[in-house]
Amino acid sequence: MSVPTGQIDTIAANPVRAIGVPSGTVLAPTRLRRAKKAYTTRSVAARIDGSPRGYTLLDGPDVTPRPGDVVLARIEEIGMHTRLESPVSRRQTLFVGDEVLVAYGHRYAPDQFEAEVPGDLRPVHLVAAGGVAALATAKHARVADPTAVRPLGLLADAHGVVNLDRFAPRRLGAETAPHRTGGRPTVIGVLGTSMNSGKSTTVASLIRGLVRSGLRVTAGKATGTGAGGDPNGFADAGASQVLDFTDFGFPTTFRLAHEQVRAILLSLIDELSVPGIDVVVVEIADGLYQHETSNLVADPVFPRVVDRVVFAADGAAGAVGGVGLLRERGVPVTAVSGVLTSAPLAMREARSVLDVPVIETAALREPDVVRAVL
Structure with a gap:
């Protein structure tokens, strides 16, 4: 009987059971280093790079994963995601048989998948290129089936199961709104009608325009699914510091309690409001009717900590509806941008109804335009 290459090290350390990964299996350092x-x-990978010893795999019918748990899994079938984003955001090509270190997490992505963390170590899917494992329960008709993975066991060390929150470089602060003082930076929130409505591009354009205006800017992403593209894009645009929810130990924010989502927003703004910063730009993922986003925007604390909002829309009707909904909740909208601004007719429609500026996303990179937004 042939043995998968990825199991050779485990067999050497555990000759009693040659096939499979028994509970408490000691992970050979070479195998752990080799996993993508x-x-x-x-944050966990950095620890492993420094010292790959002392880790085990926990499996069996009594093992119940929870969001944030790190799992060693094997790629069974390539689907939608053909690459895995590395800790430094390099796109690693996936092959059947690869062993990968990813995190369990629920996912909400209308253009891709809805997925949930199962109650056991059954076969699941890679539902995000940033490294999120979950069981896909729905998908968009235009995307391929998700990449199939088989969990081999939860990663554990001397302190128990390795969860991202234990290794996170940042900690959530008190769930109270930070007190505003004269020296506190202006906070601009970017929200949108939906996934892929142009929020991240709007954030990057705002950052660029603000920095070109001579202002000092930090940026963050308070909700969504863990991936490096947006934070790296914000840094490329000129933000001096960038943080997101993954820095606080969350692979995704879907299905988090509202108190946790609010704490992430408040902690993010607080961490980014360092001395000398003029503006903090924060993205809120997904659309206004997504559960976590809806609850966050409806929370009275939101307009207390976010000074103004630039709303990204994918069409005129969405722009009008979004601005109206935000105003009903006391959220100040200062401009509309996003995907709709790539279509002159959509911009004309929105401008004919809205009483706030509708600004082409690229124009936000111009100092005079972005200063008008402020």
Whole structure:
């Protein structure tokens, strides 16, 4: 009987059971180093790079994963995601048989998948390129089936199961709104009608325009699914510091309690409001009717900590509806941008109804335009 290459080290350390990964299996350092690590696991990967010894795999019918748990899994079938984003955001090509270190997490992505963390170590899917494992329960008709993975066991060390929150470089602060003082930076929130409505591009353009205006800017992403593209894009645009929810130990924010989502927003703004910063730009993922986003925007604390909002829309009707909904909740909208601004007719429609500026995303990179937004 042939043995998968990825199991050779385990067999050497555990000759009693030649096939499979028994509970408490000691992970050989060479095997752990060889596994492809995901962006979501970057804080854990850094520890492993420094010292790969002392880790085990936990499996069996009594093992119940929870969001944030790090799992060693084997790629069974390539589907939608053909690459895995590394801790430094390099796209690693995936092959059947690869062993990968990813994190369990629920996912909400209308253009891709809805997925949930199962109650056991059954076969699941890679539902995000940043390294999120979950069981896909729905998908968009235009995307391929998700990449199939088989969990081999939860990663554990001397302190128990390795969860991202234990290794996170940042900690959530008190769930109270930070007190505003004269020296506190302006906070601009970017929200949108939906996934892929142009929020991240809007954030990057705002950052660029603000920096070109001579202002000092930090940026963050408070909700969404862990991936390096947006934070790296914000840094490329000129933000002096960038943080997101993954820095606080969350692979995704879907299905988090509202108190946790609020704490992430408040902690993010607080961490980014360092001395000398003029503006903090924060992205809120997904659309206004997504559960976590809806609850966050409806929370009275939101307009207390976010000074103004630039709303990204994918069409005129969405722009009008979004601005109206935000105003009903006391959220100040200062401009509309996003995907709709790539279509002159959509911009004309929105401008005919809205009483706030509708600004082409690229124009936000111009100092005079972005200063008008402020």
